[in-house]
Amino acid sequence: MTRQAISSYKQELLDTARTLRQQIRAGEFTSTTSGLASGLMQGNIVILTADWAQDFLHFCQLNPVSCPLIAMSRPGEPLLPELGKDIDIRSDVPEYNLFVDGELTQTRTDIADLWNDQMVTFVLGCSFSFEEALQRAGLAIRNIDLGRNVSMYDSSLATTPSSRFHGNTVVTMRPFSPADAIRAIQVTTRLPKAHGAPVHIGRPDLIGIDDLATPQYGDSVPVHDDEIPVFWACGVTPQVAIRNAKPPICITHVPGKMLVTDKLNDELAIL
Amino acid sequence: MTRQAISSYKQELLDTARTLRQQIRAGEFTSTTSGLASGLMQGNIVILTADWAQDFLHFCQLNPVSCPLIAMSRPGEPLLPELGKDIDIRSDVPEYNLFVDGELTQTRTDIADLWNDQMVTFVLGCSFSFEEALQRAGLAIRNIDLGRNVSMYDSSLATTPSSRFHGNTVVTMRPFSPADAIRAIQVTTRLPKAHGAPVHIGRPDLIGIDDLATPQYGDSVPVHDDEIPVFWACGVTPQVAIRNAKPPICITHVPGKMLVTDKLNDELAIL
Structure with missing residues (x-):
């Protein structure tokens, strides 16, 4: 690509992201963000009050593969300028889950009325x-080719607990030929801030998964006879830890409906 | 390590390598070089006459994973100063195989009497x-832990032929837990000049291997119930291509009895 083409590639992505966030902010877009503004990093969202935030931060630091922290706000600060100058976390996620005492109580498209000066965004x-x-x-x-959500499973791989946050790792599974699985390990190793390399490969039984056809979250995806399943740590892992920790209030995104940022995936890649 | 410790680490390795090559040159050491001068690169050797060398060079270029070329001599030149200033390829390999018209006819510890001004070393x-x-x-x-040679198999993975050189890829197999297999892929990706990343993982049947317990070369190595087999391209691949090509004369090392060079493995690593 010429320098001009690169610059216009990024500007086009940023324009797409800004337009999408405007639609989301207006409540006009509430679907999955999968495949949208492709090339820009999307984020899992966890919002807790300050008295729970330090424990959760420590949980992320202890479990960087399932919980790769890319931003954290100061208490009460709804803007995230380091990820996109117009981002307001109170309105810029297509749908939010509200957990009260660890239980999902409500799904909504805006959390402005829940916001207060104690709220910390991860x-x-x-x-x-x-x-x-x-x-x-x-x-x-x-x-993606089948137009389905990825298969997600509760694995037997324990996270490292931090105070009240604990639980096993949730994993996603994608099937590949063995040669493509090796390539997938190389490619994802470059992206530690997007869960990085797989945590497991080839033998679901060894991580407590009895039946690949019945994922605990997402959709079932067929594994062909000449393929092996490849497992990555999943951003649903913190939601399991939150259910276990039972904070009085916690707000997350609805799985698959993410915050679209202005950061290129390649900006967060190593190597 | 301090700078002094690093310098003394390398000097110690070079002294070990030089002493070992002196013993080999004197015919006092004819065993496998596995585990010796560990940290220095060892090499597979192929010696052909100049009229066959161009085809073989092309074969290496077409198949860089099984045949990663680290040095090639001019015709008749027995020294390899780029790999070690005292190396003389006519005497510095513990044991040589002599192939005549593609058939193994003799194993010997010195090839000085076979050398002529047409010989090219790879x-x-x-x-x-x-x-x-x-x-x-x-x-x-x-x-290594069992004190055995690695298991090697004729796979169904075809090499890219070059004129008379052709054949399938020979692969080595090492068993690992799935997590260690992922780490092994990452670590060996750094070393393309030592076969690099694996070529296959987890399903021997997909590359024409019916029984892991009966390798075609080397020793049998057990795979535990909670492990998966990981396969790398092997330096025996060119020996298969040479058997198929049937050059009038070809000299190789005896598998496991390698040329010990003065190059640190890390000098040839990428990243």
Whole structure:
């Protein structure tokens, strides 16, 4: 690409992201952000009050593969200028889940009326970023090709607990030929802020998964006879830890309906 | 390590290598070089006459994963100063195989009487280098721990032919837990001159291997119930291509009995 083409590529993405966030802010877009503004990093969202935030921050630091922290706000600050200058976390996620004492009580498109000066926002990296990198490397992502959500499973891989936050790792699964699985490991190793390399490969039984056809979250995706399943840590892991910790209030995104940022995936890649 | 410790680490390795080559040159050492001068690159050797060398060079260029070329001499030149200033390829390999018309006819410890001004030496990278890197990364290599040669198999993965040189890829197999297999892929990706990343993982049947317990070359190495087999391209691949090409004369090392160079493995690593 010429310098001009690169600059126009990024500007086009930023324009797409800004337009999308405006629609989301206006309540006009409430669907999954999968495949939208592809090339820009999307984020998992966790909002807690300050008295719970330090424990959760420590949980993220102890479990950087499932909880790769890309931003954290000061208490009460709804803007995230480091991820996009117009981002307001109270309105810029297509749909929010409200957890009260660890239980999902409500889904909504705006949280302005819940916001207060104690609220701390965490933005965690998302596998949508590495799916884009895999596709650019020429690999086919089965769930995308089938128009389905990725398969997610409760694994037996324990997270490292921090105070009240604990639980097992939730993993996503994508099937690949063995040669493509090796390439997928190389490509995703570059993206530690989007869960990085897989945590497991080839043998679901060894991480407590009895039946690939019945994921606990998302959709079922077929694994062909000449393929092996490849497992990555998933951003749903913190939601399990939150259910276990039972904070009085916690707000997250609805899985698949992410915050679209202005950061290029490649800006957060290593190597 | 301090600068002094690093310098003394390298000097100690070079002294070990020089002493070993002196013993080999004197015919006092004819065993495998596995685990010796660990940290220095060892090489597979192929010696052909100049009229066959161009085809073989092209074969290496077309198949860089199984045949990673690290040095090539001019015709008739027995020294390889770029790999070690005292190396004389006519005497510095513990044991040589002599192939006549593609058939193994003789094993010997010196080839001075076979040398002539048409001889061209190829040095190809060797998996001993990545085994050292895997061990430094904390991974256990089963065949080393058991004191056995690595298991090698004729796979169904075709090489890209060049004129008379053709054949399938020979692969080595090392068993790992899924998590260690992922780490092994990352570590060996850094070493393309030592076969690099694996070519296959987890499903021997997909590359024409019916029984892991009966390798075509080397020793059998057990795969535990909670492990998956990981396959790398192997430096025996060119020997298969040479058997198929049937050059009037070809000299190789005896598998496992390699040329020990003065190059640090890390000097040939990428990243």
